[in-house]
Amino acid sequence: xxxxxxxxxxxxxxxxxxxxxxxxxxxxxxxxxxxxxxxxxxxxxxxxxxxxxxxxxxxxxxxxxxxxxxxxxxxxxxxxxxxxxxxxxxxxxxxxxxxxxxxxxxxxxxxxxxxxxxxxxxxxxxxxxxxxxxxxxxxxxxxxx
Ligand SMILES: [Zn+2]
Ligand SMILES: [Zn+2]
Numbered sequence: 240x241x242x243x244x245x246x247x248x249x250x251x252x253x254x255x256x257x258x259x260x261x262x263x264x265x266x267x268x269x270x271x272x273x274x275x276x277x278x279x280x281x282x283x284x285x286x287x288x289x290x291x292x293x294x295x296x297x298x299x300x301x302x303x304x305x306x307x308x309x310x311x312x313x314x315x316x317x318x319x320x321x322x323x324x325x326x327x328x329x330x331x332x333x334x335x336x337x338x339x340x341x342x343x344x345x346x347x348x349x350x351x352x353x354x355x356x357x358x359x360x361x362x363x364x365x366x367x368x369x370x371x372x373x374x375x376x377x378x379x380x381x382x383x384x
Contacts, residue, residue, distance in 0.1 A: 294351055294367050295336045296329035306330065309355060321365070323351040338370035345370055 263269050272278060289302035305326045312319035325345075329336045336345040345351075352374045356364040368374045 289362075293326035293329060294323055294339055294353070294365075295325040295345060296334040298326060298328040298334060300326045300328065308350075312357075318354045318356045321353050321355045323353055323367070325350075338373060339367055340369040341373035343370065343372055 263271065264275060266272070269275070290299055291302050291305065292298070293300050293305050306324035308322040308324070310320040310322075324330065325336060325347075328334050330347060336347075336349070337343070338345055338349075338351065349371055351367050351370050353365050353367045356366070358364060
């Protein structure tokens, strides 16, 4: 009898180890699943690009498509000054460019002056103060490289 029991135990152990190994390395329930190098990350899981409204022409554009210049903030302050030139829609196409504060038409050289509040765990908040005609501040400081 003993001749049969020993190989049987080995086989059962082998099956258990195989299942455990499968669970660990291939199963979606594996605690390491997202770190496994052979797991193809689903492309559709990629975060969609944030969209935002261009403050100059109100077109809906992808985040990053609005041209801005951000100035270094002073020590300890939570907000930084920024200039918003506009997006590709209003800079390259002939969309009407308007200041949201004074409603004046803006030329291609005009820009909006805004304060950017940097927040660690949330999206940065941008508060538009006005255009270079209705709000003349910060024009003398040098932009950040
Ligand atoms: Zn625009
Ligand atoms: Zn204005």
